[in-house]
Amino acid sequence: MAEPLLSVKDLRTYFTTEEGVVRAVEGVSFDMAVGERRGVVGESGSGKSVTAMSIMRLIEPPAGEIVTGTIDFQGENLLALPEDEMQEVRGGKIAMIFQDPMTSLNPVYTVGDQLIETIMLHQNVNKHDAREIAGKALDDVQIPSPSRVLDDYPHQFSGGMRQRVMIAMGLSCNPDLLIADEPTTALDVTTQAQIMDLMLKLAEDRGTAVMLITHDLGVVAGFCDTVQVMYAGAIVEQGTAKDLFGDPQHPYTWGLLGSMTRLDESHTERLHSVRGAPPSLINPPSGCRFNPRCDFAQEQCRSRYPALRESGNEAQFAACHFATELDLKSMSVRGEVSNR
Ligand SMILES: Nc1ncnc2c1ncn2[C@@H]1O[C@H](COP(=O)(O)OP(=O)(O)OP(=O)(O)O)[C@@H](O)[C@H]1O
Ligand SMILES: [Mg+2]
Numbered sequence: 450m451a452e453p454l455l456s457v458k459d460l461r462t463y464f465t466t467e468e469g470v471v472r473a474v475e476g477v478s479f480d481m482a483v484g485e486r487r488g489v490v491g492e493s494g495s496g497k498s499v500t501a502m503s504i505m506r507l508i509e510p511p512a513g514e515i516v517t518g519t520i521d522f523q524g525e526n527l528l529a530l531p532e533d534e535m536q537e538v539r540g541g542k543i544a545m546i547f548q549d550p551m552t553s554l555n556p557v558y559t560v561g562d563q564l565i566e567t568i569m570l571h572q573n574v575n576k577h578d579a580r581e582i583a584g585k586a587l588d589d590v591q592i593p594s595p596s597r598v599l600d601d602y603p604h605q606f607s608g609g610m611r612q613r614v615m616i617a618m619g620l621s622c623n624p625d626l627l628i629a630d631e632p633t634t635a636l637d638v639t640t641q642a643q644i645m646d647l648m649l650k651l652a653e654d655r656g657t658a659v660m661l662i663t664h665d666l667g668v669v670a671g672f673c674d675t676v677q678v679m680y681a682g683a684i685v686e687q688g689t690a691k692d693l694f695g696d697p698q699h700p701y702t703w704g705l706l707g708s709m710t711r712l713d714e715s716h717t718e719r720l721h722s723v724r725g726a727p728p729s730l731i732n733p734p735s736g737c738r739f740n741p742r743c744d745f746a747q748e749q750c751r752s753r754y755p756a757l758r759e760s761g762n763e764a765q766f767a768a769c770h771f772a773t774e775l776d777l778k779s780m781s782v783r784g785e786v787s788n789r
Pocket of ligand 2: 497499
């Protein structure tokens with residue numbers, strides 16, 4: 450098998466707070482292939498952004514710390530790189546698009562200056578050529594009159610335009626991996642769909658791998674090759690999008706899929722969902738962290754942590770002691786109907 454583009458192993462990222470140590474990412478391992486489009490889903494607070502920020506090495510000390518793990522990118526452990534080399538990776542080989550472009554664009558510089566600076570930092574070109582590349586990058590994201598717009602300031606743009614600029618900036622150096630953390634959440638639904646389509650199309654044309662963090666399972670189903678479902682700092686299920694959506698193995702995944710509003714059906718009520726709230730990451734429940742909310746939980750779920758193991762289909766992994774024994778669609782375990 451070809452070497453993965455990205456290989457994260459046993460990543461643990463903690464934050465020290467007054468209340469205690471928040472174990473935001475607790476033993477996350479996954480691989481991404483060249484050009485792979487991977488969806489990352491899970492409820493708020495499950496560790497999606499902290500995983501992404503750890504890959505970018507943007508966890509802020511002293512409160513935040515990657516306490517253990519390796520993040521191999523193109524065969525090199527990013528966690529061992531000196532900061533100046535990491536700066537070259539950031540924005541160069543790996544680009545990240547954040548939810549709120551106002552926090553990533555500097556209000557006192559023109560959009561052109563910011564694009565040109567990024568391009569000059571990562572490509573060996575002079576200012577004149579960088580400006581040309583910047584204009585082309587804006588054109589790629591369908592911003593009209595790009596050469597004029599280069600001299601505008603971020604506040605002169607609409608939210609959708611700013612997000613297009615961020616995508617242009619992210620892709621301007623032809624990264625091998627684009628991490629998009631809820632890139633369109635701040636926009637209206639129509640603009641969201643347009644921008645998501647555009648971003649994904651551009652990435653596809655260039656063969657850029659994409660790690661897409663989103664609450665929109667429809668986008669993941671339509672665009673991603675693979676999916677990882679996160680719960681309380683860990684991956685509870687991963688597999689191809691087809692297997693995971695068609696044949697979920699973890700009760701949490703099943704609940705998450707059930708809470709999707711089905712516009713394609715004649716009714717829009719929720720068929721099933723996940724009851725309760727996510728646990729504290731300071732004092733998580735023992736055993737399986739999902740056990741207090743699980744309709745199938747048994748004694749060993751409260752005492753033993755379930756490792757991710759292959760279940761269901763080939764290359765589909767679930768962290769559930771009973772994954773292979775549950776029939777989620779009929780809510781039963783080995784013929785018994787759950788008491789839900
Ligand atoms: N700087 C920080 N200090 C303390 N705790 C933090 C910090 N950043 C994140 N956390 C905690 O880490 C956990 C994971 O947060 P994270 O932002 O990764 O969630 P998420 O899955 O991205 O959620 P959302 O869908 O809401 O964006 C949360 O409990 C969060 O409160
Ligand atoms: Mg987040």
